[in-house]
Amino acid sequence: MRVFVAGGAGVLGQRLVPQLVARGHQVVATTTNPAKLGLLERLGAEGVVMDGLKADSVGEAVATARPDVVVHQMTAIAPRPDMKHPDRWFATTNRLRTEGTDHLLAAAEATGVAHVVAQSYASWNGIREGGWVKTEEEPLDPGPRSAPEGARAIRHVEDAVGSAGGAVLRYGWLYGPGATEALVAPVRKRQFPLVGGGTGHTSWVHLDDAASATVLAVEQRATGVFNIVDDEPAPVSEWLPYLAERAGAKPPMRVPTWLARLLAGEWVVTMMTEGRGFSNAKAKRELGWVLRYPSWRHGFREELA
Template sequence: MHVFIAGGTGVLGQRMVPQLVARGHQVTATTRSTARLGELERLGADGVVMDGLDAASVGEAVGRARPDVIVHQMTAISRKADLKHMDRWFATTMRLRTEGTDHLLAAAQATGVPDFVAQSYSSWNGIREGGWVKTEEDPFDPVTGTTAEPVMAALRYLEAAVMRAGGTVLRYGWLYGPGATDELLELARKRMFPLVGRGTGYNSWVHVDDAATATVLAIEQRAKGVFNVVDDEPAPASAWLPALAGAAGEDARSECRSGSRVSSRGRWWPE
């Protein structure tokens, strides 16, 4: 197949390209920077510069490639994490999940691309009703009145648009692995990671390589619908945050164990 990855230099894009190439697929992958074209070529892809927020740029890139499937992996998450102001931290990513999704779907329709796969998220954002185990049928928590509210609204927009187009949505858990947790380690190292209440809120995780493999399988099997892509065992913050702090350093580990940095305003965190 000819696979078009929008966001090829992202954490997941970089793990997907080699897997697809190894399985015999042709890959066209996009970047916003000319300087990163060589990186994509070294991974085995045809690199293309594309602005996901520019409809003309997206239309031209897809029109030239004429792929069999478009994979929407576009994000723009700053390496400087801002957990207190998620709306600011994810500002450009929210636009890529709304405007960028519309541009890619329009280009797919104009070019006759039959399949579309998009990145979504399901680590801590399940509806706070019923049990804590959630399926693909369970909606997101709107987290009304928090800085995460517009972030969740953008995800709902993306999923609805992709489903209307007959595409596939992959709800990845919180990514970990090479390049995926650097900003979290930095927060833990600086003793700035908020621990809410007793840390009983659960998160679902997935390694970047597992997420990439699941995406490759969804492409090859032409899967349709919404799928949660997470590790088998979710974990409460009281378990994974000390482990993260331990990776960041002993001072951060002690801070997490003491519980001295308890946030009473982090309502976006499930508990």
């Protein structure tokens, strides 16, 4: 199968491309940076420079590749976090999830590509009512007031790809090669405090497990929404101290909710005190997905050994 991976040079793309190649697929993978073409070739893909925010660039890349399936993995998260203003932090990613999704779907339709698989998000953003663990049947949270654009962008991906008969993969909080250090660095500096009681739940997934689920969705021409998370959604009060311990850091400081809201903003407080995690039962049942890292405990321990 010819697979077009938009965003193939990203942290997830770099784990996905080799898995696709290993299973015999021909992969065309894109990057916005010409300097990364060599990386994509070393991973086994044909590298292409493409700007996901320009319709003509996307249309030309997809038409030239002539793929059987398009995989949307485009993100552009700014390297310096802005937790108090998440819509600023994720501004370009939000555009890639709206404009970029529309460009890919239009290019796929124009070239007769029948199947699209796209990245969504399901870590702590389940609807904040009822139980702590959500299925695909329950809506995502509309988001705190500080991040309306991010929530709208995720809904756009899911609505647009779903209407096109594609598969939407809601990845949990990604960790693994290229992603773990960005998480661990502030923990080691004690800049990632535990807010309130840390009752908010989070779902995690290792990059390699996210990639393997994506391969299954491609090969099975899956349709609909799937939560791609590990087996153990957990409160922040459990995973954050464990992460600090495995990273050789001091226990995280505790900050009252009112102070965290003042210093870090509503987004952080919502995640840490009210977040809802997700169930992976559908993905395991319908895709036959088997996780290498069924728990973040195992994954953190191995990544930080």
